[in-house]
Amino acid sequence: MIARIGRSGPITLADYMADCLMHPDHGYYATRDPFGATGDFTTAPEISQMFGELIGLSLAQSWLDQGAPTPITLAELGPGRGTLMADILRATKSVPGFHAALTVHFVETSPVLRKAQAAAVADATWHNDVTTLPDQPLWLVANEFFDALPIRQFVRDADGWRERMVGVADDALTLGLSAAAPIDLLDHRLADTKAGDLVEHCPALSGIVQQTADKIARFGGAGLIIDYGDWQSLGDTLQALSAHEMVDPLEQPGQADLTTHVDFAAIAAHAAPAKYSRLTPQGVFLERLGITQRAQRLAQKLQGDARDAHIKAHRRLTHPSEMGDLFKIIALYPATATPPPGLEP
Numbered sequence: 094m095i096a097r098i099g100r101s102g103p104i105t106l107a108d109y110m111a112d113c114l115m116h117p118d119h120g121y122y123a124t125r126d127p128f129g130a131t132g133d134f135t136t137a138p139e140i141s142q143m144f145g146e147l148i149g150l151s152l153a154q155s156w157l158d159q160g161a162p163t164p165i166t167l168a169e170l171g172p173g174r175g176t177l178m179a180d181i182l183r184a185t186k187s188v189p190g191f192h193a194a195l196t197v198h199f200v201e202t203s204p205v206l207r208k209a210q211a212a213a214v215a216d217a218t219w220h221n222d223v224t225t226l227p228d229q230p231l232w233l234v235a236n237e238f239f240d241a242l243p244i245r246q247f248v249r250d251a252d253g254w255r256e257r258m259v260g261v262a263d264d265a266l267t268l269g270l271s272a273a274a275p276i277d278l279l280d281h282r283l284a285d286t287k288a289g290d291l292v293e294h295c296p297a298l299s300g301i302v303q304q305t306a307d308k309i310a311r312f313g314g315a316g317l318i319i320d321y322g323d324w325q326s327l328g329d330t331l332q333a334l335s336a337h338e339m340v341d342p343l344e345q346p347g348q349a350d351l352t353t354h355v356d357f358a359a360i361a362a363h364a365a366p367a368k369y370s371r372l373t374p375q376g377v378f379l380e381r382l383g384i385t386q387r388a389q390r391l392a393q394k395l396q397g398d399a400r401d402a403h404i405k406a407h408r409r410l411t412h413p414s415e416m417g418d419l420f421k422i423i424a425l426y427p428a429t430a431t432p433p434p435g436l437e438p
């Protein structure tokens with residue numbers, strides 16, 4: 094990377110992130126399974142089966158609410174170890190006709206994680222991106238997928254926007270700023286920012302949201318997008334995690350997980366012709382779907398350490414001081430339908 098930047102000049106943060114995460118030989122996701130206690134981070138489906146169970150029931154009820162069409166696509170973007178989809182399928186087994194109507198489609202670029210997904214879920218079809226998902230009703234889930242997509246960062250100044258670029262100084266990677274220029278795609282941020290503010294832009298987001306929202310609006314379905322972030326991001330949210338510790342994002346390219354906060358306003362901005370639900374904290378969503386009752390049921394069968402871990406997991410998913418508030422959920426759904434249970438128009 095240092096040699097390449099030395100030859101052809103500084104690269105955008107998006108190009109840097111893309112190489113760090115998905116380079117076929119050295120990329121973080123391309124080469125490992127990063128999840129769990131021994132990995133670098135953990136995610137809601139890895140914390141408790143309750144997360145996937147409730148997501149599954151919300152999707153299946155949404156399918157019933159739209160008249161139980163068949164055949165349908167049940168898709169997941171960035172399925173990790175496949176745990177979420179396995180929990181969704183187990184929890185919806187008894188919904189009459191649902192399994193007969195669906196085929197499972199995974200959008201995943203990492204060969205290592207595709208293997209883990211194949212072990213968790215039988216009979217899935219894999220895609221490199223959303224463009225090849227079938228033209229039919231689409232029920233979709235994406236948990237901690239958008240936060241892994243590469244972003245560009247821009248700092249506003251009196252003469253326009255300066256982009257943060259990854260360059261080289263003293264044989265090490267370093268961040269610098271490009272010359273100021275007007276940037277058309279940031280025109281909508283002129284009203285809510287001032288000189289000195291930093292904004293982030295995810296180049297891949299609009300295409301992914303448009304393609305899936307278009308299928309949902311045309312054929313029926315719904316999309317549940319869960320991630321950490323907020324409505325319109327402001328400031329630098331890029332972070333690198335290695336072995337559950339924060340590290341400098343430039344320090345170990347390809348060895349640390351890089352993520353950013355998701356800008357849900359950008360998702361909403363590309364949802365048409367589908368509608369989008371109110372942005373809802375994960376804790377509120379899970380409580381509405383009955384996670385406390387489900388947790389109590391499961392607790393009856395557990396004792397000792399397993400029971401303590403289960404109670405901790407429930408708290409971790411829902412409590413405002415843990416994942417309950419930081420993580421949010423938004424749904425995409427057809428203009429003729431209601432949002433999936435747990436969410437409001």
Ligand code: SAH
Pocket residue numbers: 122136137138139170171172173174177200201202203206221222235236237238241242
């Ligand atoms: N949803 C899982 C994993 C989240 S990690 C969970 O909740 O546990 C991010 C996932 O997205 C990984 O599976 C990673 O390989 C995948 N991913 C990242 N960027 C991607 C891209 N551009 N296209 C497809 N998959 C991607």
